Amino acid sequence: MNIDIKFMGDSALVILYGAKQMKGGSSTIPQDEDRIQLETAGIQQDYLCLYRERPLWITDIVPCFSSIGVYYNPVLISPVEAEDFIRRRLTREAGPVPAETEAMSIPVRYGGEYGPDLQAVSEALGMTPEEVICEHCLKTYNVWAIGFLPGFPYMGSLSAKIVLPRKEIPDRRVTAGSVAIAGYQTGIYPYDSPGGWHIIGRTEMKMFDPERAEPCLLKPGDRVRFVRMGT
Secondary structure (H helix, E strand, C coil): CCCEEEECCCCEEEEECCCCCCCCCCCCCCCCHHHHHHHHHHHHHHHHHHHHCCCCCEEEEEECCCEEEEEECCCCCCHHHHHHHHHHHCCHHHCCCCCCCCCEEEEEEECCCCCCCHHHHHHHHCCCHHHHHHHHHHCCEEEEEECCCCCCEEEECCCHHHCECCCCCCEEEECCCEEEEEECEEEECCCCEEECCEEEEECCCCCECCCCCCCECCCCCCEEEEEECCC
């Protein structure tokens, strides 16, 4: 995987990876699920390598779908030294691949008032609601990034069988805890908010709580499984 590093001002740099067609639930749907997994796995590996052994001069690390932002204290290190450190750290020979984290189980009630779009999703895919639910629960998902709202996890990749573009007309209000799909991704809305993804279920787990020591329930690099609950 090619890596290109660009400076962002005097206290940050961005690590750029190969361009992907992956955009947050956009209508452009890539056709190669394995390619998505391979590319995002490389970014996840690099993020975890930097995050778990970060020196004091790194103030924040922000992973995304095709880049990682690294913020540093310019009083403690120069931009050139920061770039050199990151290039050396991210060489594949630098150490073993970080072990996978244990998957977190997230209970979900699907369909009905909890998943108002499940029936429409099923019809669009030519599947039954039960088949859509089974496909969604079948995989273990990687948390690729947190964004849009505090605590909103972008996770993937979905089975190609239940891939749909995001809605052409977003909903004005999506209920907190709603579990949604769009493109090759699945996510969970942490607050009541507008949203353009397809709502297929809802969880009672709180994605973001400012009173917790770690406000975000999930972080990049985590792994998630959805577990069906009775209605």
